[in-house]
Amino acid sequence: MTPLTLIDAPSPNFNERRAPPDILVLHYTGMRTGQEALARLRDPASEVSAHYLVEEDGRVFSLVPEERRAWHAGRGVWQAETDINAASIGIEIVNPGHEFGYRAFPDAQVQAVIDLTSDIRSRWSIPDARIIAHSDLAPDRKEDPGEFFPWKRLAQAGHGLWFEPAAERIAALGGFLQVGDEGIGVVVLRSGLHRLGYGLQPGGTFDEETATTVRAFQRHWRASRVDGVADGETRATLMGVLQLATAESVTGVLN
Secondary structure, eight states, X not given: OOOOOEEEOOOSOEEEOSSOOOEEEEEEOOSSOHHHHHHHHTOTTTOOOOSEEEOXXXXXXXXXXXXXXXXXXXXXXXXXXXXXXXXXXXXXXXXOXXXXXXXXXXXXXXXXXXXXHHHHHTTSOOOGGGEEEHHXXXXXXXXXXXXXXXXXXXXXXXXXXXXXXXXXXXXXXXXXBOTTOBSHXXXXXXXXXXXXXXXXXXXXXXXXXXXXXXXXXXHHHOTTOOSXXXXXXXXXXXXXXXXXXXXXXXXXXXX
């Protein structure tokens, strides 16, 4: 791991935790410049913050101590946790986002996120299945860090879940599911998304909430097409990611 140098930029926007953090949430700033984002995260009037901000050139700013509850996630849920701020560490990644000209994340920035994640996990027990996007915990409100973030590269460095299904596994699932569909395929899909961690409840109807959740899943794990339609690749990927998450959970219990 590359030695990590932090730039101290304290924010007053935090309060006390109720338990040690076991979730890591990645965001993009969604503002025109990193300077604007840093100023907002440190402004008492904004009432928002994060533990870290990573600039495009790889600089890492430390805003809130990890032992404190930063205000980065807002309303959402992951694996039944509804107070995400209390349970998580938040990393803001400088990028203008979908509103201001979304673009690829530079290599130096991605490497800094990897190094920072390694550093954080050296202190806290954060399972791979709880390294998530802001859009994962709040699919109805958020898109960040978006489909350009290289989750595969992060997972190859040892952080987070990643699965690429074989062609025959995709083909075996047949067609696609979309808004208006009903039946056992939808039951399996919604149950799988819920088991992975999304707030979507099990059910047999593919409604707009299901489509929104599928889009969030695609942004993280199948970014080649983010359309809310559960095609064979999306469903096969979900099955594989779930298997990895289950295996991690079992290993954690055994250890």
